[in-house]
């Protein structure tokens with residue numbers, strides 16, 4: 240199994256190109272199921288999650304062609320030969336549930352395995368299901384699968400008022416509503432850039448959508464969607480992660496393709512912590528202001544708030560801050576598994592429920608540590624870059640779900656980092 244070995248203590252200088260967003264690509268890919276014409280996605284990230292979605296779509300009868308080493312995907316769902324998303328694929332990735340809305344909208348029927356919980360929380364899909372019921376779907380949970388059927392004549396528009404913000408449920412409903420008869424209104428919808436990107440792509444395919452990026456989205460159903468070509472939006476989580484690299488090691492790094500509007504709340508917190516973020520012609524440039532990192536308080540929230548997907552990485556930075564920081568995790572109930580691993584490296588962290596208190600230390604020491612989920616893994620790499628000595632991160636298959644060529648990108652800026660196979 241692969242491990243990542245980091246030798247810490249080097250300030251990073253250079254540039255890092257930011258890839259297309261995993262979480263946008265994972266919702267754009269199932270949008271192919273809505274049309275019998277091809278959908279081409281450019282700027283796709285090269286990640287194991289994308290390959291899993293590829294396998295899932297192919298299992299339903301779609302054809303996926305990859306060009307430019309996986310950066311361009313052409314997806315064609317002319318014939319849907321199978322309407323069952325099998326447990327063996329769905330269990331690998333929760334985003335698999337995103338095929339449910341499109342299958343139901345286009346084929347009128349679907350059977351999708353329930354994704355189940357995962358390391359960061361229970362993550363039920365009740366909002367997805369209730370929303371689809373509001374569009375007329377009949378649902379039954381049997382043998383671990385959602386058996387779904389649209390009414391005769393297809394889904395019908397309706398009002399879906401989400402009790403709290405869900406990115407995935409908003410995406411599933413947005414896709415389903417494009418082919419439903421009449422108007423659908425999604426209230427308390429998620430406002431994440433990935434939702435906006437999905438709406439832009441669906442509009443190119445002929446969908447009628449208004450309000451994406453706000454908490455009310457209105458969709459006027461159409462009879463059919465056509466093919467389109469769409470570039471995947473920049474990955475704001477990969478961006479934020481690499482913004483933390485020079486912040487934690489010192490030095491300065493330019494993040495190519497980075498956009499301030501994608502990471503505004505995060506950049507604001509970096510500023511408070513003593514990290515400078517500057518907009519350049521090619522992206523964002525990050526460097527440490529004078530002196531030590533300052534302690535700050537962070538609370539995760541749906542966009543435009545501070546992203547939960549950057550909480551673990553921010554914790555790695557705050558391990559080195561002067562004073563005590565508080566991190567409140569408000570989205571997932573169990574997203575501090577990186578804390579015990581950081582403690583192995585010398586961090587001072589107390590976790591109580593959804594709150595972590597991090598008291599900064601001047602130095603940490605490398606150690607063997609274990610990745611428990613995607614963002615936890617990269618937080619350990621960040622800590623390793625600033626720690627003295629060697630950090631060996633195992634179970635890096637979590638990392639490969641969301642970061643392409645991490646060793647190459649950080650290595651190009653002077654980090655001592657390599658992947659070893661033992």
Ligand SMILES: CC(=O)N[C@H]1[C@@H](OP(=O)(O)OP(=O)(O)OC[C@H]2O[C@@H](n3ccc(=O)[nH]c3=O)[C@H](O)[C@@H]2O)O[C@H](CO)[C@@H](O)[C@@H]1O
Nearest residue numbers: 262334362363364365366367404405406407408548570571
């Ligand atoms: C592939 C993808 O895009 N993943 C992202 C997406 O996940 P995902 O779409 O799964 O996250 P949600 O926004 O749906 O989850 C938010 C909260 O709502 C709960 N919930 C959600 C749906 C539901 O039917 N019932 C329910 O209780 C979840 O357990 C969680 O506590 O948004 C999360 C929140 O920004 C990110 O961390 C993930 O990286």
Ligand SMILES: C=C(OP(=O)(O)O)C(=O)O
Nearest residue numbers: 262333334548613614641
């Ligand atoms: C939690 C994440 O992904 P997923 O929703 O696919 O598990 C993430 O990207 O940090």
